[in-house]
Amino acid sequence: MPILVMKFGGTSVATLDRIRRAAKRVGVEVAKGYDVIVIVSAMSGKTNELVGWVGETSPLYDAREYDAVVSSGENVTAGLMALTLQEMDVPARSWQGWQVPVQTTSAHSAARIEDIPPQNINAKFAEGMKVAVVAGFQGVSPEGRITTLGRGGSDTTAVAFAAAFEAERCDIYTDVDGVYTTDPRVSAKARKLDKIAFEEMLELASLGAKVLQTRSVELAMRYKVKLRVLSSFEEQSDDAGTLVCDEEEIMESNVVAGVAFSRDEAKMTLVSVADRPGIAAAIFGALSDGGVNVDMIVQNISEEGRTDMTWSCPVDQVARAEKAMAEAKADGTINFHDLIADKDVAKVSVVGIGMRSHTGVAAKMFDVLSNEGINIQVITTSEIKISVLINRKYMELAVQALHDAFELDKAA
Amino acid sequence: MPILVMKFGGTSVATLDRIRRAAKRVGVEVAKGYDVIVIVSAMSGKTNELVGWVGETSPLYDAREYDAVVSSGENVTAGLMALTLQEMDVPARSWQGWQVPVQTTSAHSAARIEDIPPQNINAKFAEGMKVAVVAGFQGVSPEGRITTLGRGGSDTTAVAFAAAFEAERCDIYTDVDGVYTTDPRVSAKARKLDKIAFEEMLELASLGAKVLQTRSVELAMRYKVKLRVLSSFEEQSDDAGTLVCDEEEIMESNVVAGVAFSRDEAKMTLVSVADRPGIAAAIFGALSDGGVNVDMIVQNISEEGRTDMTWSCPVDQVARAEKAMAEAKADGTINFHDLIADKDVAKVSVVGIGMRSHTGVAAKMFDVLSNEGINIQVITTSEIKISVLINRKYMELAVQALHDAFELDKAA
Known part of the structure; x- marks a missing residue:
């Protein structure tokens, strides 16, 4: 039987009714002849509750105990999903990470998947089980302790299963119906993409389009896993959502696939x-040691x-950066006159694999911004992306003008 | 190091504050030189929430999935308790059932513990761990699936660990401060017992004194585990609570240890x-098949x-019994004129190992009830117990008069 991986995020399994709706989607794929591996997140809100309890109990917690506590939310959903499928007469059972x-x-709270031996689950498929419901986000360390993969880890779990089981596709059900050319809340002309290349998705994911976790896209790219992002709240056709795939599979595309932004x-x-x-x-070593994620550097x-040395970082890390620089100055590592923080900027980026073969994208971008009277403060570029730092009050205007x-708004 | 088992029930770990209070009790025992195994229940209310979700999802649920879902509550408490102990600088870690x-x-939802190999936990004690926090109520089947022991199973977990680790004592922390001669809400003269024999506790437990789960007392009796019941809400001295122990350890005791009752x-x-x-x-086979727990028979x-054949059963099983009898009549198994149900009775019992050597307890009991004008409807006796069925409205009066x-109210 061909294998399909389907992943349902927290909002898609937030209530028993939603779990039932998700199970129906699974039933449709089983009826088509697939053996299905379902990856589930915790019911939305549950993980935050558990994380809150751990933080309140122990501010500097033992990550092994954090993982043991926080992983329990996914176990609940996995069992409930298996029961729901059984009620629909679909042979199903749940699997916790250690059971697979x-x-x-052993990097607790940020563990990486090393291997997923498919034997145990495949043996059950051979016995007639149609759906393996797997608790996402969790695994087991060589020491036999429960690990978690970090926030958003269920996407990574899903892609890793798709790779290990050579699945035909990995469908990520979420609360949006696909990947858009930009955030529809910022531009009404935003258009859903039918396909997007892994590289483009990676740039969009790391730029703040919160559809897929970056690591899951990296993993999908490495193992050539076809990823589809689609909504669990709409009736679905076979070509619903957005397919994230190898660029060879995209026949025609715009030079620019999307406009991303990061507000804070x-x-x-x-x-x-x-x-x-x-x-x-010396400077960036001290910032890194201080827990500051530096993005652009000029x-x-x-x-x-x-x-003068300029960098950008998330606005909530400014205090950390100031502390790190003050300490570096105090111990004589760095000598400087002043440290200025501008907390009032946003990053806007255009992304597209077409840039590799088309020149003039950067010039056009700068021209558009200039025509709108928007001053560019910092520029960085990669092979398929151009990012600029601008005053935050112009962010929406810049996104709309570039779009x-x-x-x-027009397909290629 | 001598080993102590301490068990905390749901109300004793209902909030982070209560977990902290329980952890302090554990710290006191560690300071005395014990290696401690702590057995925890789910935070009160959590298990009911999970059970509710399972029931709503699937009325005739797969017990394997029920167990996978319902066991998660204990895992959360175990992790939080371990973190709380670590915050107090007590070396601790959590253990889920499958990790021990x-x-x-494989009798899911009503599994029996077959073995608890002590090697893994003892190896950690040898490395300096002072407290193993174990999720109660759960285990793992030969097939590698999660099992639960049934309601109240955490008491059984605690006693089984005490037996497996040859613990000096098993302390059950709960919301009452010990075992009483009768329910203090019914008789103000009820007195806390310092000691009670296993056999007496068994009769009291099965008669509705909800302090300890019957199975845990049976297990303690078989393996000679000293059980102590005490309150987690009071400052404790070394002889607090009630010790449940072998009758040889009780020097002097009243002929009657307590008066138990069952209202419904x-x-x-x-x-x-x-x-x-x-x-x-034919009759009691049909009732048993119909899920009726018959108690007394005349x-x-x-x-x-x-x-005429008379029996007693829990009042909420009357409908089941009526259905079973109607079916047996319809298929010709049993022939009878009428089935009368009196839903207005209660059971009152006196219990005491002293009855073995003292005669006249039954006569005195009947005499007391007669003097109060209470009619006895059914009588059953065992070696250490006499039970009568009476009109429910006289229950409190009967308990007080017998007490x-x-x-x-006077110690032996």
Whole structure:
């Protein structure tokens, strides 16, 4: 039998009624002849409740106990989903991570899947089981303790199962009906994409389009797992949602696939740093040790042996960055005159594999922004992406103008 | 190190504050030099929530999935308790049933513990762990699936661990401060017992004194585990609560240890049954098949080949009994004129190992009830117990009168 992996997120299994609706979708695929592996998240709100209890009990908690507590939400959904399927006369059973087993590293709360031996589940498929309902987000360490994969880990679980079982496809059911050219709340002209390349999805995921967890897309790209994102709240046809796939499978596409944005950015500038070899390593090493996720970096031209260093980071990490720099100054690692934080910026990016073969995308982007009177503060580029940092109040305007200019409302 | 088992029920771990209070009790025992095995229930209300979800999903549920869902509550408490102990600098870790492993039969939702190999936990004690926090109520079947032991199973888990680890004692922390001569809500003169024999506790437990689960007392008796019942809501001295122990350890005791009662009984009478060999087997076989738990049984003297058969059962099983009898009549198994149900009765019992060597307890009991004008409807006796069925409205009066007459307010 061909195997299909279907993943249902927290909102898709938030109530017994929603679990029933999800189970019906599974039943449709079973009727088509698939053996199905269903990956479930915890009912929405449950994981937050458990995380809250752990935090309240122990601010600097033992991650092994955190994992033991927090993984329980998925176990509940897995059992309830299996029961729901049985009620529909679909032979199903639940599997917890250790039962499969989903073998992970011992990096508790951020474990990586090392292997998923398919024998146990395949033996049950051979006996007539049609659906294996697997608790997402969790695994078991070499020491036999429960691990979790970090937030959003159920997407990763789903893709890893699709790879291990050579599934025909991995369908991710969520509360949106696919991947859009941009956030429909920002541009009414946003259009759902039928297909998007892994590389594009990766850039969009890491830029803040919260449809899929970045790691799951990386994993899908590595193992060539066809990923489909679709809504669990709508009737589905076979070509519903958005297929995330190899770029070879996309016949025609726009040069730019989408416009992404990230609202809560900050721009920080170290003013008049002594410019010497190793200074960048010193600054960004200290920031990294301080838990700051630096995104864009710009270094000004050096004058009289001193320079300015600018970076962007999430706005809620500004305090950490200030602490790290103050400490580095105090212990003599870095010498600078001032540290300026601008908490009022946003990042806007255009993404598309078409940029590889089409020139002029960057020029057009800068032109569009300039015509709207938007000042560009920082620019970074990759092979398939151009990002700019701008004043946050222009963010919506920039997204809409770029969406129009690249004609993203029209299919290729 | 000597080992102590401490069990905390649902109300004792209902909130993070209560978990903290329980952890402090554990810390006190660790400071005395014990290695401690803590058995925890789910936070009160959690198991009922999970059971409700299962029932709503699937009225005739797969017990394997029920167990997978319902066992998750204990896992949460175990992790939170381990974290709380760690915060108090007590080296602790949590264990789920399959990690110990608690090996059980495959009788899901009513599994029996077959073995608890102590190696894994003892290895951690040898490494310096002071407390193993074990999720109660659960185990793992030979097929590697999660099992539960049935309601109240955490008491059984605790006693089984005490036996497997040859613990010095098994302390059951609950919301009452011990075992009383009768329910203090019925008689203000009820007195807490310092010690009670296993046999007496068994009779009291099965008669409705809901302090300890019957199976846990049976297990403690078989393996000579010293059981102590005490309150988790009071400061404790070393001799707090009630010790349930071998009768040899009780130097002096009253002839009667306690007066138990069961409020929700019904008396049913099959009128004019054809009296032939095998008729009792036919009636009680049909009732048993119908899910009726018959307690007392009385058969009247036979007249002209017909007799009356009377039994008692929980009042909420009357409808089942009526259905079973109607079906047996319809298919010709049993022939009778009428079935009368009296839903207005209660059972009152006096219990005490002293009855073995003292005569006259029954006579005194009947005399006391007669003096109060209470009519006895059915009588049953065992070696250490006399039970009577009476009109429910006299139940409190009967309990108080018996408590007075046997001077249970005074220690031996």
